[in-house]
Amino acid sequence: MKNSVKALIIVIICCCIACQLPKTPSTTTIGIGSCANQDVPQPLLGLAASYKPDYFIFLGDNIYGDTDNMDTLRAKYKRWGAQPSFQELKRATRFFATWDDHDFGSNDAGRHYPYKKESKEIFLSFFEEPDTSLRRKHDGIYHVEYLKEKEKTIQLILLDNRTFRDDVRLFDSTAPTPCEHYFYTLDYSVHQNSDSTLLGKEQWKWLEEILRVPADLRLVCSGTQFGIEYNGYEAWANYPNEQQRFIDLIKKTRASGVLFLTGDVHYGELSKLNVSDLYPLYDFTSSGITSTWSFATPNSNRIEGPIMDNNFGLITIRWEKDPVIDLQLIDAANNSRVQYQFRLSEISFN
Secondary structure (H helix, E strand, C coil): CHHHHHHHHHHHHHHHHHHHCCCCCCEEEEEEECCCCCCCCCHHHHHHHHCCCCEEEECCCCCCCCCCCHHHHHHHHHHHHCCHHHHHHHHHCEEEECCCHHHHCCCCCCCCCCCHHHHHHHHHHHCCCCCCCHHHHCCCCCEEEEEEECCEEEEEEECCCCCCCCCCEECCCCCCCCCCCCCCCCCEECCCCCCCCCCCHHHHHHHHHHHCCCCCEEEEEECCCCCCCCCCCCCHHHCHHHHHHHHHHHHHHCCCCEEEEECCCCCEEEEEECCCCCCCEEEEECCCCCCCCCCCCCCCCEEEEEECCCEEEEEEEECCCCCEEEEEEEECCCCEEEEEEEEHHHHCCC
């Protein structure tokens, strides 16, 4: 009996000590990546799987489809899905995805791509979108998901920057450029007309509605970069009225916690767009899983990078009283090439 009482006292003391120890904050980890050729080995996906992220977001150019033949498009998705590294990552985590031009169907294509409805069905089928999903009930693939971590909510906003987008304007070499530091041939000019659109009427309406929904952190996923300066290639900067509309919408809805996640450019970087009367807008770009580029374009908003090697991104949210958001770009050798932290309060309305 004496031994039983003594053991009980020890248990009680241990419990009291444990209650007094500071609690380790919970964490959420999210992997991101873009630009993956279905016919090339993808060890980065296996490496990403080893981190066991809670979620992984594919940000576009998930395959290089580039075809008007839907059987060809399906076959390319099938080859990608059969890759062992893809299957390994699929077993390790939950997938989300949006698209960019090459998996939409054609290089730099927008609303005039003739097979966008067929391409949408192939995309949704590959990513196993449920038949009941709202994504299947409207044009385009824009969508919102809510990821819960105890009492915290991450709003995952998957934009469609292809289905409704006006064609890009070809660059006019006789017109003056916004600045003089280009060392390459520019492809596209800025849309000056106020009615040019990137998201389209219905998606804008939907976006305003969901930005009014309470959330702690909002991850806005866009195939093309949001926070960079104009560089003559595809970006939100080519549609400055649309870019400003998004900024104004954040202000109008008082939507705190917006962080942009983007791909497309075949290198990784972190941009910071400073806007008056608004918290800084970070744009975290991870590209590419298999693709690389020979140079990075000028970007005065760049604060980290560029990383010219294959990479994936890892976002770690530590749910402290004022949550810490840690951004990393990790290369194929498992080196963390970028690591940048900020607190949620820094991207929130006071």
